[in-house]
Amino acid sequence: MPFDxxxxxxxxxxxxxxxxxxxxxxxxxxxxxxxxxDGWAVEMHRDGDPEPALxxxxxxxxxxxxxxxxxxxxxxxxxxxxxxxxxRHEQALHARLHKQFDVHTNATGRCxxxxxxxxxxxxxxxxxxxxxxxxxxLARERVRPDYRLTAAGAAAWAEGGFGRP
Numbered sequence: 517m518p519f520d521x522x523x524x525x526x527x528x529x530x531x532x533x534x535x536x537x538x539x540x541x542x543x544x545x546x547x548x549x550x551x552x553x554d555g556w557a558v559e560m561h562r563d564g565d566p567e568p569a570l571x572x573x574x575x576x577x578x579x580x581x582x583x584x585x586x587x588x589x590x591x592x593x594x595x596x597x598x599x600x601x602x603x604r605h606e607q608a609l610h611a612r613l614h615k616q617f618d619v620h621t622n623a624t625g626r627c628x629x630x631x632x633x634x635x636x637x638x639x640x641x642x643x644x645x646x647x648x649x650x651x652x653x654l655a656r657e658r659v660r661p662d663y664r665l666t667a668a669g670a671a672a673w674a675e676g677g678f679g680r681p
Contacts, residue, residue, distance in 0.1 A: 532544075533586075534586075535547075535583075535585035535586060536583060536585070536586065537586070538586045538591045540591065541595070542562060542563045543560060543561070543562055543563070543591075543594075543595045543598065544560070544561045544563070545558055545559070545560055545586055545590075545591050545594050545595075546558065546559050546561070547574050547583045547586065550573065550574075555573060555574070555576060556573070556574040556575070556576065556583035557571055557572060557573055557574050558571070558572060558573075558574040558586075558594065559571045560594050560595070560597070560598035562598065562599075562602065569598040569599075569601055569602050570594070570597060570598040570601050612633075613632065613633040613634075613635065614630065614631070614632050614633070615630070615631045615665050616628055616629065616630035616631070617629050617630075617665070617666075617667045617670040617671075619667070619670050619671045619674050621671070621674045621675050622675075623674075623675070623677065624646075624648060624654060624674060625648070625649065626648075626649050627646050627647060627648050627649070627654060627674055628646065628647050629644070629645070629646050629665070629670035629671075629673060629674060630643075630644070630645050630646075630647070630665075631643070631644050631659075631663060631665040632645070633661050634661070635661070640661040641658055641659070641660065641661055642658070642659050642660065642661050642663050643656060643657070643658060643659070644656070644657045644658075644659045644663065644665070644673070644681055645657075646673070646674060646678055654678060655678030657678075657680060657681060659681060663681070669681075
């Protein structure tokens, strides 16, 4: 069967461009009644995510009763904003689950000590690791998920030869 570049993949939902629902490029914008007042809101969902990435107020139309229709420019702006919200959430999560310090010891020279928390519901834990300047692993120890890594603690662990913290 010849390849037809104009036919959509079976896994890709068709694009929808209606006044209150747009679905395109992995995103869905839906205008909904604002539960907190008489106005309207818009929800932005990324395909595959269970929760909306962004929910915000939406403009009233000229009749001051119905919502302003979605259009290409508004949809693209909403996608950009929602993607930025997701990116910031991912960065915040990474910052909560990862901490690292560069330390210098007489034995190993400069190395990076890192703590990576694994938020597993059944077996939460963390990995304390050290890598040298070339990126080679010097040590790796499993620790409690509430282990507190400080610059002084990282230096002491490295100076002590990377034994059990």
